[in-house]
Amino acid sequence: MSDPDRSVSRYHHGDLRGALIAAGRALLEESGPAGLSLREAARRAGVSHAAPRYHFPSLRHFLGDCAADGFAEFDAALRAARADAAKPRDGLAAMARAYVRFAAHNRMMFRLMFDRDSFSEPTEALEAAGARAYGALVDAVRALDGDCPQSVVDARVAAIWSIVHGFATLMLEEKLGRSGNDAAGDMAATTVLDYLVGATARG
């Protein structure tokens, strides 16, 4: 069988996968993970409706790869925020702001990333991307105090992640009043710093 669509998708092969993921992410922000289809992503990317099947076995795999793409961007934003900071504590505060900012600018992606089992296949790429973003936080907490026992590092990571994730989640659910995204990020950063003062005072 000679399928003209097939030659089109082969022609675009070099960046077809990237183009479909970009289209999928744009659709995700418009309609949420439940409103997305492979057919509509293909239409947006300007390729045949059969083209996505060359790269993604199912919609759930496609959403998994979209979520992995989101995690890569999130990880990069967290690491960049920390890189500019003079001191480890400032780095954690900057990461808190970057975390909340990412959620504000990628509302549906953020929801997909943290409720991914509902919508996407837990692919290796997705798990690895999530683990790298988590590693950015662990690195930043370890940098506070090199002699800190692992159990204390783990507890601080859980605490700081909960603080910033809580602010991001309540902001997206519009529970933090009319204070806006930047204010939510600043509150998250201040809360992380206050927590660190208390946690280090405790020992």
Place this chain on the structure above:
Amino acid sequence: MSDPDRSVSRYHHGDLRGALIAAGRALLEESGPAGLSLREAARRAGVSHAAPRYHFPSLRHFLGDCAADGFAEFDAALRAARADAAKPRDGLAAMARAYVRFAAHNRMMFRLMFDRDSFSEPTEALEAAGARAYGALVDAVRALDGDCPQSVVDARVAAIWSIVHGFATLMLEEKLGRSGNDAAGDMAATTVLDYLVGATARG
């Protein structure tokens, strides 16, 4: 027209609404808000499939009233936790544990309560129940320091709510490792106390 179902639902009128909400809450935990129907709630409550319409104009109203029932229980659990504490700080730590415990024991209800616009009608009863639970937290923060300016109270409420909500959310998403629900509650309580040490040190 003589409808036997109607006489049945009239007969149960005294507690039909409560029986339907109890059945709806049980179904909610089994199937999530998207898997619930008025017909199935009626079947569970042992009444005719037409009976729910006397009390709830739509499934979204029914889910709204179920969420309001959940908020009432949540509010009672938060207030009871604080009532047993000797000092205001202990009261906030106990509320943090009760918050996480409620989420662990009412996973789907907790999701419905905090993503209620996706599934339920924002009825007055629901908004009032949510506001009362929020008020429990505000009261507990005010009790820390009667002279605290309102802006500081607001910031502390946002911080403490974010901390405990973050722990509860990450625990439900199984992101806090294998530490279990009680450990998540204890970490939330410790984090709130550490935050308070830092926040009061800051002034």
